[in-house]
Amino acid sequence: MTIDEQEPVRRLKANQIMNSTIAELKAYVEQALVAAFGADLAGTDPMLNPASNPKFGDYQSNVALALAKKLGQPPRAIAEQIVQQLEVSHICEPPTVAGPGFINLELKTSYIEAQLKAIQADPRLGVAPVEQPKRIIVDYPSPNIAKEMHVGHLRPAVIGDCIARMLEFVGHDVLRISHVGDWGTPFGMLIAYLREAYPDALTTTNQLDLGDLSSFYRQAKKRFDEDENFREAARLSVVELQAGDEKTLKAWKIVCQLSSRSYRKIYDLLGISADILERGESFYNPFLPEIVEELDRLGLLVEDNGAQCVFLDGFTNKEGKPLPLIVQKSDGGYNYATTDLAAIRYRVQTDKIQRVIYPVGAEQTNHFTQIFQVGRRAGWITDEVEFIHAPFGLVLGEGGQKLKTRSGEAIRLQELLNEAIARARADLETRLKEEERQETEEFIAHAAEVVGISAVKYADLSQNRTSNYIFSYDKMLALQGNTAPYMLYAYVRVQGISRKGGIDFKQLGADCPIVLQDETELALAKHVLQFDEILSAIDLDLLPNRLCQYLFELSQKFNQFYDRCPVLQADEPLRTSRLVLSNLTAQTIKLGLSLLGIPVLERM
RNA sequence: GCUCCAGUAGCUCAGUGGAUAGAGCAACCGCCUUCUAAGCGGUCGGUCACAGGUUCGAACCCUGUCUGGAGCGCCA
Incomplete structure (x- = not known):
């Protein structure tokens, strides 16, 4: 493998969403650097990051340590000189130099109050759209239409949908x-x-549903494995299909429509965006011969054992010889590599795309590296477009093995979701009984569905995308810890305040005074204002677990605030200020969860 | 045989060059006449797989080793 294929992800720097606070502070530190040490240092990365520990303030710059060698001075002295030139008094308390030469910055409470006030009526909560939106394709799961969706489709659906939502919110054309x-x-x-x-x-x-087709599939597979004549009939059907035989095409279309409808049902339950363009393998059929011809014209094609191949750089087979990417089989048929190459070319040349993201299992890393290499060598992928494989790990059972049914088959997605909803419902009903609450069947069914589905999605998204994850109903539905129910509960608590106090948050207006008094409300306020920093990070690394982590910390900070600070009983102007802070927290949770593809509940 | 990914607290995991490595769960101890205790506070818990190297500074970068997972020619 060449290093080139991995580069695009890391090279992305220019198109970040700028957080006003961190961006401003960066600019000031850079100015101070120039003022203290001359124009040579213009453009130096000020190494400004959130503080590693709250006791060091809110932000820290490590640039003095990095410059010690270059400037031939002790880092503390460098830091002192930078601080002398640093004019940030409208944002921060006086900067301090600590340890070996860290510059610590603490935001002024008055600044935070002003920032909160500024975003309190903003539906985007202060997150500015990217300055240079890109046209981006996010690849959605590509189940085989002849089969039902199973657990293997969960991660690509949930992760892909989340990435698409976040990029879209940030301002890209997805x-x-x-x-x-x-x-x-x-x-x-x-x-x-x-x-x-x-x-x-x-x-x-009309009498068929995919449940039937799924069992047909199993039966068909059985016949296929058992009977030579049947295998021949199946092959013949493929040939007829490819030859455009009318009856066969009709059967094909029927199955496609049925399965499409069946996917939509599960996608709706899962809350996957309805705006998915279905462009199946058949879409690319007309282009496949051209792809092979073009590769041939470019001199990339080699015939080997009757198959048309492109030999790859950096890949060898078990004997140590160069490995081919087969683009046309010896029987003249095409395979998934050909279709993927056709898709690459189409997306660049017709869709005029700037970035393509494939959230696909890590086991296909080689495949993507290979097709991207060929796409590059064919000239379809240029430096102006990025093709990114966003890999993820396997879903494992609680024993650490691949998740399967007892009979060894992949678990149907529908069953998995039903189970999550049923368990959420059982939890809810137990609690209703304990608390002697009466709720309607409609309320219970809705809450159970939201909690169950959200728990499954959140459990998936909250883990680092690239590692395997262990699927556990008990953990994902747990009411405490980094789970969907914990977040949903924090939101519900805010709504509880508004119900109890008879307060319509929308009527608060955009001009309420903000007073941050208790340390928990200050900490909460600071966290609310960091929302856009997280989103700009995700635009680069495509890791939804960062957003989950942020929302979990936000909910924790809210619960601490809620524990310490009475809202409705507080005196003015604290009362209104706390109402605004509570509502901003709730809106941030709601928006953040929506980017994960998770709805909120008003009560639970 | 080769390639890729992973190895951090009893368990599940954050942490992709900065200060004393963090959460959640589990265990134990506290807190409900007060906006839902589905909560909050506290205690306990680590040779960051191992060995070298680069660096002022390494869980993080480089090299090697061990362990686990995935993949490696006409399936997708």
Whole structure:
């Protein structure tokens, strides 16, 4: 593998959302550097980051340590000189030099109060859109249309949808595309079996649901494995399909529509965006011969054992010889590499895309590295476009093994979600009984569904995307810890305040005074204002768990505030100030969760 | 055999060059006449797999080793 393929992710720097506070402070530190040590240092990274520990203030600059060698002075002396030139008194308390040469900055309470006041009526909560929006494709799960969705589709759906939502909110032009498997061998098998066992099915489509098709698939697979004649019939169906045989095409379309509808049902339950463009493998069929011809024209194509190949740089087979990427099989057929290459070319040349993100399992890392390499060598992928594989780990069972049913099959997604909802419902009903609360069936069903689905999604998103994760209903539904229910509860608590006090947050107006008195409300306020820093980080690294971590800390800080600071009983102007702070917290949780694809509840 | 990913507290995990490595769970101790205790506070818990190296500074970067996972020619 060449290093080039990995570069685009790290090279992204220019297009960040600028947090006003951190960006401003960076600019001031840079100015101070120049003032203290001359124009040579213009453009030096001020190394300004959130403080590693609250006792060091809010932000710290480590630049003095880095410059010690270059300037030939002790880092503390450098830091002192920078501080002397640093004029940030409208934002910070007087900067201090600590330890070996850290510059510590603490925001002024009056500054935080003013910032909060400024965003209190802003639907974007002070997050500025990116200055240079990009046209981005996010790849959605590509299940094979002939099968039901299973647990393997959970992560790409949840993570991909979250990435798309965040990039869109940040201001990019996002195109959601599903590269569904709507062509190929499984289809031949399925069509052959339908013809054999249920010839009527092709004319009475409305009676079929995908549950049936799924069992058909298993039956068909069984026949396929057992019977040589059936295998031949399946192959024939594929040939007929590819030849455009009308009856076969009709069967194919019926199955596609049925499964499409079935996906939509699960996607709706999961809260996956409805705005997905379905561009299946069949979409690229017309382009496949051109792809091979073009590769040939470019001199990249080599015939090997009857297959048309592009030999790869940096990949070898078990004998140590160069590894080919096969783009046309010896029987003349095409494979997924060809389709993916066609998609790459189409996305660059027709969609005019600037960035493509593939949230796909880490086991396909080689595949993506390979097709990106060929795309690059073919000239389709240039320095102006980024093709990024955003890999993620496996979903494992509690024993650390791959998650399966007892019979060893992949767990159906629908069943998994039903189970989560049922467990959420059982928890809720237990609590209602304990608290002697009466709620309607509608309330219970809705709350259980939101809690159950949110728990599944949040558990997935809150782990570092790249590692495997262990699926545990008990942990994800736990009411304490970094879970969806904890966040939902923090939001509900704020709504409880408004109900109890008969307060309509929207009526508070945009001009309420903010007074930050208790240390918990100051800490909460500071955290609310860091929302955009998290979003700009995610624009670069595409790791949703950063947002989860942020929301968890926000909820914790809110609960501490809630514990320490009475809101409704406080005297003015503290009361209104705390109402605004509570509402801003709730709005931040609501917006943050919505970017994760998770709704909120008013009561739970 | 090769490639990629991972190894941090009993468990699940944050932490992609900065200060004394952090959460949650579990265990134990406190806090409800007060906006939902689905909460809050506290205690306990670490040779950051191991060995070298780079650096003023390394869990993080480099090299090697060990362990686990994934992948490696006509499936997707």
